[in-house]
Amino acid sequence: MPVRPKERFLVFGSPLILQEEVDEVVASMRSGWLGTGPKVARFQSDFAAYVGAPHAAALNSCTAALHLALVALDLKPGDEVITTPLTFCASVNAIIHAGGTPVLADVDPRTMNIDPERVREKITPRTKAILPVHFAGRSCDMDALTSLAREHGLFLVEDCAHAIETTWRGRHAGTFGDLGCFSFYATKNVATGEGGMVVSSDAERMARIKILGLHGMSADAWKRFGDEGYKHYFVVEAGFKYNMMDLQAAIGIHQLARVEENHVRRRAVWEMYDRAFADLPLGLPAPEEPNTRHARHLYTILVDEARCGVSRDDFLTRMTREGIGVGVHYLSVPEHPYYQQRYGWRPEDWPEAMTIGRRTVSLPLSPKLSDADVADVIEAVRLILSEG
Ligand SMILES: *Cc1c(COP(=O)(O)O)cnc(C)c1O
Numbered sequence: 001m002p003v004r005p006k007e008r009f010l011v012f013g014s015p016l017i018l019q020e021e022v023d024e025v026v027a028s029m030r031s032g033w034l035g036t037g038p039k040v041a042r043f044q045s046d047f048a049a050y051v052g053a054p055h056a057a058a059l060n061s062c063t064a065a066l067h068l069a070l071v072a073l074d075l076k077p078g079d080e081v082i083t084t085p086l087t088f089c090a091s092v093n094a095i096i097h098a099g100g101t102p103v104l105a106d107v108d109p110r111t112m113n114i115d116p117e118r119v120r121e122k123i124t125p126r127t128k129a130i131l132p133v134h135f136a137g138r139s140c141d142m143d144a145l146t147s148l149a150r151e152h153g154l155f156l157v158e159d160c161a162h163a164i165e166t167t168w169r170g171r172h173a174g175t176f177g178d179l180g181c182f183s184f185y186a187t188k189n190v191a192t193g194e195g196g197m198v199v200s201s202d203a204e205r206m207a208r209i210k211i212l213g214l215h216g217m218s219a220d221a222w223k224r225f226g227d228e229g230y231k232h233y234f235v236v237e238a239g240f241k242y243n244m245m246d247l248q249a250a251i252g253i254h255q256l257a258r259v260e261e262n263h264v265r266r267r268a269v270w271e272m273y274d275r276a277f278a279d280l281p282l283g284l285p286a287p288e289e290p291n292t293r294h295a296r297h298l299y300t301i302l303v304d305e306a307r308c309g310v311s312r313d314d315f316l317t318r319m320t321r322e323g324i325g326v327g328v329h330y331l332s333v334p335e336h337p338y339y340q341q342r343y344g345w346r347p348e349d350w351p352e353a354m355t356i357g358r359r360t361v362s363l364p365l366s367p368k369l370s371d372a373d374v375a376d377v378i379e380a381v382r383l384i385l386s387e388g
Pocket of ligand 1: 060088133161182185195
């Protein structure tokens with residue numbers, strides 16, 4: 001018998017959706033206003049207030065947010081943007097689609113975040129921006145990155161897809177750089193299904209991002225159909241269709257209202273794992289740095305075959321067979337054929353990210369997990385390691 005039979009399979013990253021979200025979506029549907037409207041406006045201002053950013057633009061994904069943030073930097077062909085090899089492909093693809101050249105700087109093996117010293121080595125006269133990712137919810141070293149950016153006159157765009165609750169010296173991730181990009185994908189700490197947000201203190205750049213997110217039209221389309229009389233719109237640049245719907249914001253408003261409560265639960269689950277795995281030959285997440293707050297988005301363990309007697313890929317298969325959903329965050333970017341072919345990248349050239357990517361496993365960390373669910377995850381991990 002597996003730890004959890006098929007009908008009780010523990011889905012990785014399943015969001016905690018309560019009645020408030022359901023009611024708000026239904027109210028949106030009954031109101032007839034499904035698209036971008038008052039709920040998006042409210043979610044935007046609630047989110048800006050939560051992270052302490054003067055401006056926010058709600059979009060339909062973090063990928064869209066990263067794309068527009070980089071388009072708004074007006075990259076010229078050959079302009080380089082330095083990012084981490086230990087990230088989701090969207091961070092790199094956004095650089096490419098904005099017309100830039102991605103450059104990778106390896107991670108610090110302890111924090112798994114981009115190493116500012118490696119960033120410094122990659123800076124050239126063509127470098128235009130740094131795009132750090134707060135991996136798993138742990139803040140990057142924002143003192144080092146902001147001073148590097150200032151010293152070399154570079155833009156800083158933060159990928160905060162894992163980092164909604166993250167702070168560094170009391171200040172929220174996403175508010176250090178010129179622009180911060182967040183995700184509300186189904187597995188993220190605030191989930192709207194699909195959704196994203198750009199935050200910034202730069203009013204002008206944000207006004208442009210809002211225009212770019214809706215076809216390049218000069219005024220909010222939703223105001224056109226309001227009761228103030230018909231207003232013409234004018235297209236001022238070739239934009240994109242990246243706006244968030246009220247249906248999504250309806251979920252986000254209530255998800256955001258419970259983000260702190262959920263964080264308490266994530267932290268408790270995290271501590272249960274830390275205690276339960278302390279005696280096992282696994283690599284465990286490093287403790288939270290003083291004066292920072294970890295968003296606890298991903299609990300990642302490292303399965304080194306030499307120490308654990310089981311390969312990472314076999315461990316993934318066996319966890320799934322035990323009825324526990326797992327994730328991999330991430331195979332390093334240079335493992336993927338597209339980037340190898342286009343840029344000649346080889347995983348060995350970023351050895352820290354490569355090693356992590358070949359050993360890492362993400363365990364369930366949803367606030368929806370009961371203590372019994374957590375006990376099942378622990379039992380499955382211990383069982384697989386004991387069988388070797
Ligand atoms: C999820 C994620 C994204 C993309 O977010 P979407 O909202 O799914 O577009 C980008 N970067 C990182 C690091 C992510 O984890």
